[in-house]
Amino acid sequence: MWKENLYQPFEILVTERTVFLSGVHQHSFFELGYVLSGTGCLTAFGEDVSYRPGTLFLIHPETTHRYNVETVSRFVFLRFTRQAIADYLGSAAEPFLTMPGDSRPVSVSGEDARRIRALFLLIWREKENPGMYSGELLLQWSVSALLIVARNLAASVLPAAGTPxxxxxxxxxxxxxxxxxxxxxxxxxxxxxxxxxxxxxxxxxxxxxxxxxxxxxxxxxxxxxxxxxxxxxxxxxxxxxxxxxxxxxxxxxxxxxxxxxxxxxxxxxxYLSRLQDRQADGQGHDSQYGGKENRA
Missing domain, CATH: 1.10.10.60 (Homeodomain-like)
Structure with a gap:
């Protein structure tokens, strides 16, 4: 397993994949991944969670994970440090973007789901065909997307005013x-x-x-x-x-x-000893019955 680092506070990555060669890995940064098209699954915390167009994953630093592509998939990844949140979004959003999470997708519904898709489409197209002020536009759209995500995360953990x-x-x-x-x-x-x-x-x-x-x-x-x-x-x-x-x-x-x-x-x-034993048992089983393709 390898670990990927970020060499600036904020980075945008757009990619179209039939397979992820990175396999199981970790990040030293936060990563918000949006699926523009395609299907597959994310493996993290011992679970396989399916994705489809519109799925959002927020991966925290040090989380062991991998993407498994089933059909050709387009992703937009916003990669950022805790300091970038403070610099670009302010302290109000920080608790919700950095609070401990799991492998479940971020739930964004209604009008916010349409706004998020529109923003990530803009980011994809601008990255593919950059023009004047591309950097500034990409940053503004990314910050807007992150604020919408923070707003929905906040709504998922706090009751509405007047709730009995x-x-x-x-x-x-x-x-x-x-x-x-x-x-x-x-x-x-x-x-x-x-x-x-x-x-x-x-x-x-x-x-x-x-x-x-x-x-x-x-x-x-x-x-x-x-x-x-x-x-x-x-x-x-x-x-x-x-x-x-x-x-x-x-x-x-x-x-x-x-x-x-x-x-x-x-x-x-x-825990690691038990995990290695299970993996060894699984490899022996695959060898006996012809194995199974494992796509990264």
């Missing part, structure tokens, strides 16, 4: 999962302010609704996110500790040992 309390509580779990690396957003005080609950009501209602203590649920979510990082990225323990709000690697190690009964490094070593 009995319905508002259902938004709490995805919000916690999205912000699991931002502990200041997950304090009781911050959650009460965000969801307009009283402190007493939130704790009592959460326990009644989900049969679990709120603080314990947040801690379990954080440990699951750490497990996912250990299994699917090459990030150091220090990097993972920083990403998920631990003061340092030793505090993460202590918390993880309490959670899993082993250190993060032991967990990673055991």
């Amino acid at each position: 309390p009995s319905e508002r509580i259902a938004w709490l779990l995805p919000y916690i999962q999205r912000h699991i690396g931002q502990p200041k957003r997950l304090t009781t005080e911050a959650l009460c302010e965000t969801f307009h609950f009283s402190r007493h009501y939130l704790g009592r209602y959460f326990r009644r609704h989900f049969q679990e203590n709120l603080a314990r649920y947040i801690a379990r979510c954080r440990m699951r996110a750490v497990e996912n990082e250990l299994a699917n990225t090459a990030s150091s323990i220090k990097e993972i500790a920083w990403k998920y709000g631990f003061s340092d690697a030793s505090h993460l190690t202590k918390a993880f040992r309490h959670h899993a009964g082993k250190t993060p490094l032991q967990f990673r070593k055991e």
